[in-house]
Amino acid sequence: MNDSSAFYVCVRIADEAEQMKVLRNGIEIRFNSKGKKKAEAMLHFPIGGRMDPGERRDRKTMHLMYLLQMQDMELSGFKSGINGFQNIKSGKNGIIAAVNWDSAYVMVL
Numbered sequence: 458m459n460d461s462s463a464f465y466v467c468v469r470i471a472d473e474a475e476q477m478k479v480l481r482n483g484i485e486i487r488f489n490s491k492g493k494k495k496a497e498a499m500l501h502f503p504i505g506g507r508m509d510p511g512e513r514r515d516r517k518t519m520h521l522m523y524l525l526q527m528q529d530m531e532l533s534g535f536k537s538g539i540n541g542f543q544n545i546k547s548g549k550n551g552i553i554a555a556v557n558w559d560s561a562y563v564m565v566l
Contacts (some may be wrong), residue, residue, distance in 0.1 A: 463551075470564040479503075480523055482505055484566060488534075498534035502554045502566075503527030522557050530554050 458465045466486055470476050471477070483504050487496030506528050530545045534554065545554040556566050 463560070468566040470566070471561075473562075476564045478528075481566065496534065498532070500530060500532055500552070500554065502530035503556050504529040504531060504542070516562060520562075524557065527556055 458467075467487075468484065470479060470560075476514075480503070482502050486500045488498040488500075489496045491497065492513050505528055527541055528544055530548070530552075532540050534540070535550075537548045539552070543549050543552075545556075547553075552564070556564065558564055
């Protein structure tokens with residue numbers, strides 16, 4: 458979705474196994490403004506969430522731990538000065554990302 462000043466993307470993931478894949482590897486959102494098959498720019502996030510695989514925690518505690526750790530994103534293919542790693546909430550260069558879970562434990566990115 459977009460408006461006159463911004464472009465918005467929302468991804469919802471209900472499947473817990475798919476959520477774990479995103480927590481381990483992040484998700485890539487690729488942008489292509491020219492209608493070509495090859496993406497021009499990419500946003501990869503969340504980056505930084507790690508837990509000991511042997512630790513068992515309740516779902517709410519696990520989500521809170523990941524939220525505290527997952528604070529970074531990687532940008533590539535954007536104009537000069539924007540690419541690289543940055544905090545997802547910094548708003549630097551007008552790019553903000555977020556991850557959370559709703560009351561039904563659906564991951565929202």
